[in-house]
Amino acid sequence: MTLRHEAISVFDMFKIGVGPSSSHTLGPWKAALQFLESLTVKDLLQQVQNIEVLLYGSLAKTGIGHGTDIAVQLGLCGEDPVTFDVDNITAKMNDIRNMKKILLHGRHEIEFDPQEDIEFLITESLPFHPNALSFLVTLHNGYTFAETYYSVGGGFVIKEGFSPDEKNETVLPFPINTAEDLLHWCIRTGMNVSEVVMENENAWRPESATKQGILQIWNVMKECMYRGCHTQGNLPGGLFVKRRGFNLNKKLLLDRSYNDYDGWIAAIRQGGNNFKYILDWVSCFALAVNEENASFGRVVTAPTNGAAGVIPAVLQYYILFCDGNTEDKIIRFLLTASEVGCIFKKGATISAAMGGCQAEIGVSSAMAAAALTECMGGTQKQTLMAAEIAMEHHLGLTCDPIAGLVQIPCIERNTMGAIKAITASQLALQSTPDYAKVSLDAVIKTMWDTALDMNSKYKETSDGGLAINIPISLSEC
Structure with a gap:
C-alpha cells in the first residue's frame, strides 16, 4: 500500500x-x-x-x-x-x-x-x-x-x-511526492530543503507558529532523553531488561555535577570530543529515549515510536559536538528530517507491520542523515544522498520483537540507526552526488519492493527471527 x-x-x-x-x-x-x-x-x-x-x-x-x-x-x-x-x-x-x-x-x-x-x-x-x-x-x-x-x-x-x-485539501506551493520533486524545487528556487519545507508549512500556519511548534517537539525529545538518562531499574513487560542509559550516563560523566538539562549539557561538553566518547554518548542518547518509550513514557514519533531515539540522538550530537546549539539550527534540522520521512511514507511505508524494521529504523536513520548533512553545510544533492546511503544499509531489516515488546532488539537498533546516520552524512559530505549510482527514489522503491517480498512473520508479528529463537520465559507478558 x-x-x-x-x-x-x-x-x-x-x-x-x-x-x-x-x-x-x-x-x-x-x-x-x-x-x-x-x-x-x-x-x-x-x-x-x-x-x-x-x-x-x-x-x-x-x-x-x-x-x-x-x-x-x-x-x-x-x-x-x-x-x-x-x-x-x-x-x-x-x-x-x-x-x-x-x-x-x-x-x-x-x-x-x-x-x-x-x-x-x-x-x-x-x-x-x-x-x-x-x-x-x-x-x-x-x-x-x-x-x-x-x-x-x-x-x-x-x-x-x-x-x-x-x-487534507491544503494546496502547497511546492507539492512533493518524491525526492526528485524535492530536488526540482530546490534547484528551481535556489532554496535548501528546510527552506522549501518551511514555505510549505506556511500554507497551514504563520511561520512563527511553526517555529514555536518545532521547538516544542524538540523540548519533548530532550526531556525524554534527559529523563531516560536519569532513570534506573528494569523495563516493564516481563523480560526484565535492565535500563542501560542511566549507568552509561553516570559512567561517562565521571561524577561531574549538574542540576538540570543545561547543566547536563555543560557537563557532557567538559569530557572532550574524542571519537570513543562521542560514540558512547550517541548510543546513550538513543538508549535513553527508547527505554522511556518502552516504559510508556512520553516520546515523539520520529517517524515512529519504535524508532524515536535516532533523530534526538543525532540532533543532540549535532548540538553538543558540531556547534548546532541554536534555535534556528534545531528548526532547520527537524524540518529537513520531516520531509525525508514524508517522502518515504508516500513512496513506501513507515509501518513495521507493512515493511519490517527497515520502515522504522531505516527511515529514521535516513531522516537524521539528511538533516545532519544540510545542517553541516551539505548541498541539496548531498542531503538526499545521505538519506539514500542510510536507507541502503538498512534494506531488508526485519521486525522481530521478542514477546512483542518494543525492547529487544528495538532499543539497541536505535543506537545503530543513529550511528549509521552520522556515517551516511559524513560519506555524503565527502562525496560528489553526480557520480552516485543509486538515487534516493530508487532506494525507496527498493525498500517497498523488499517489504512486499518480506515474509509476514518478519513484520512485527513476533512469529519469526529473534522472537522465536531466544528461549526467555516471561512472568508477566
Missing part, C-alpha cells in the same frame, strides 16, 4: 504521544478518539450500552506487548496522548479492570470488562493493512453498528471507507 498525494506537515510526521509504539499504541489510541468523535457527531454517545473492540493481525499478535489494549481504553476515556499524565496509566487501568466500567469520553459510563470486551484475533487479518481494529457498539434501543480503523504507521490513522485525500 502506497499513500500518495497527501499534504503532510512536519507536525504529522513528528507527533507527541506515549510509548511504546506509534502504530500499536498511539494509532489505536487516536482511532478510539476518532470513534468517540464519530459517536458524538451522530449524537449517539449517551445512547451507547456496550462496546466491543476487535484487534486484528499485527495488533492482535503483539498488542499486549505494545500496550494496544491500554491505549484503546485510554482513548475511549477521551484522554489526550499529548497531555495525559503517563504516571497515571496504571491507576487508570486498575480502576477500569476492577470496576468493570469505563467512562466514555469522560461523560458516559458503561459496563466494560477489558478481559471480555477487547478481543485479540490473532488468526485474522484485514486486507487493507495488518494493523486494524474495529469498534462494535450496541445502543440502548438494540441497534448495533461498527467502525473499522487502520493504524498505518507513525501514529497515522485511516478510517475504513475514508480516503486520506478527503481529509
Whole structure:
C-alpha cells in the first residue's frame, strides 16, 4: 500500500504521544478518539450500552506487548496522548479492570470488562493493512453498528471507507511526492530543503507558529532523553531488561555535577570530543529515549515510536559536538528530517507491520542523515544522498520483537540507526552526488519492493527471527 498525494506537515510526521509504539499504541489510541468523535457527531454517545473492540493481525499478535489494549481504553476515556499524565496509566487501568466500567469520553459510563470486551484475533487479518481494529457498539434501543480503523504507521490513522485525500485539501506551493520533486524545487528556487519545507508549512500556519511548534517537539525529545538518562531499574513487560542509559550516563560523566538539562549539557561538553566518547554518548542518547518509550513514557514519533531515539540522538550530537546549539539550527534540522520521512511514507511505508524494521529504523536513520548533512553545510544533492546511503544499509531489516515488546532488539537498533546516520552524512559530505549510482527514489522503491517480498512473520508479528529463537520465559507478558 502506497499513500500518495497527501499534504503532510512536519507536525504529522513528528507527533507527541506515549510509548511504546506509534502504530500499536498511539494509532489505536487516536482511532478510539476518532470513534468517540464519530459517536458524538451522530449524537449517539449517551445512547451507547456496550462496546466491543476487535484487534486484528499485527495488533492482535503483539498488542499486549505494545500496550494496544491500554491505549484503546485510554482513548475511549477521551484522554489526550499529548497531555495525559503517563504516571497515571496504571491507576487508570486498575480502576477500569476492577470496576468493570469505563467512562466514555469522560461523560458516559458503561459496563466494560477489558478481559471480555477487547478481543485479540490473532488468526485474522484485514486486507487493507495488518494493523486494524474495529469498534462494535450496541445502543440502548438494540441497534448495533461498527467502525473499522487502520493504524498505518507513525501514529497515522485511516478510517475504513475514508480516503486520506478527503481529509487534507491544503494546496502547497511546492507539492512533493518524491525526492526528485524535492530536488526540482530546490534547484528551481535556489532554496535548501528546510527552506522549501518551511514555505510549505506556511500554507497551514504563520511561520512563527511553526517555529514555536518545532521547538516544542524538540523540548519533548530532550526531556525524554534527559529523563531516560536519569532513570534506573528494569523495563516493564516481563523480560526484565535492565535500563542501560542511566549507568552509561553516570559512567561517562565521571561524577561531574549538574542540576538540570543545561547543566547536563555543560557537563557532557567538559569530557572532550574524542571519537570513543562521542560514540558512547550517541548510543546513550538513543538508549535513553527508547527505554522511556518502552516504559510508556512520553516520546515523539520520529517517524515512529519504535524508532524515536535516532533523530534526538543525532540532533543532540549535532548540538553538543558540531556547534548546532541554536534555535534556528534545531528548526532547520527537524524540518529537513520531516520531509525525508514524508517522502518515504508516500513512496513506501513507515509501518513495521507493512515493511519490517527497515520502515522504522531505516527511515529514521535516513531522516537524521539528511538533516545532519544540510545542517553541516551539505548541498541539496548531498542531503538526499545521505538519506539514500542510510536507507541502503538498512534494506531488508526485519521486525522481530521478542514477546512483542518494543525492547529487544528495538532499543539497541536505535543506537545503530543513529550511528549509521552520522556515517551516511559524513560519506555524503565527502562525496560528489553526480557520480552516485543509486538515487534516493530508487532506494525507496527498493525498500517497498523488499517489504512486499518480506515474509509476514518478519513484520512485527513476533512469529519469526529473534522472537522465536531466544528461549526467555516471561512472568508477566
